[in-house]
Amino acid sequence: MATKRLQAKCLCGGVRIDADLESQEVGVCHCDICRRWAGGPFMAVEASENVIIAGTDLLGIYESSGWGERGFCNACGTTLFWRSKDAAHYAISAMAFDDLTEADLTKQIFIDSKPDWYALANETQTMTGAEFLAQFASEEDKPNG
Ligand SMILES: [Zn+2]
Ligand SMILES: [Zn+2]
Numbered sequence: 001m002a003t004k005r006l007q008a009k010c011l012c013g014g015v016r017i018d019a020d021l022e023s024q025e026v027g028v029c030h031c032d033i034c035r036r037w038a039g040g041p042f043m044a045v046e047a048s049e050n051v052i053i054a055g056t057d058l059l060g061i062y063e064s065s066g067w068g069e070r071g072f073c074n075a076c077g078t079t080l081f082w083r084s085k086d087a088a089h090y091a092i093s094a095m096a097f098d099d100l101t102e103a104d105l106t107k108q109i110f111i112d113s114k115p116d117w118y119a120l121a122n123e124t125q126t127m128t129g130a131e132f133l134a135q136f137a138s139e140e141d142k143p144n145g
Pocket of ligand 2: 031032035145
């Protein structure tokens with residue numbers, strides 16, 4: 001699929017994110033931090049190229065680990081993205097886009113942290129937290145937390 005430039009925005013429209021998406025594959029994270037932060041499993045698309053954020057005066061950033069931070073709108077509270085602290089890698093909330101017309105739910109991570117009282121019926125790849133983190137060589141590279 002060709003790279004597509006799409007815009008995500010918060011509920012009040014104060015924060016808008018333009019990003020080049022190489023794919024519209026949606027990944028779900030069931031980890032404790034994501035669920036508490038997003039009010040549910042966090043569903044996101046990945047972006048690393050040309051991410052431009054407008055409305056940064058309203059953008060709140062919460063440092064959730066030594067390697068990652070989470071962005072939200074200070075005015076309306078919308079969950080917007082996880083990003084690595086160097087801002088080289090983003091996982092942007094799939095729910096913040098209007099037109100993910102080719103979206104496909106492909107992966108669930110931290111499946112071992114998912115509470116038993118919900119389950120997604122989509123057929124996806126699943127990984128435990130340990131399996132997911134094992135992909136990354138060093139602590140600093142871990143794209144979660
Ligand atoms: Zn807002
Ligand atoms: Zn998570």
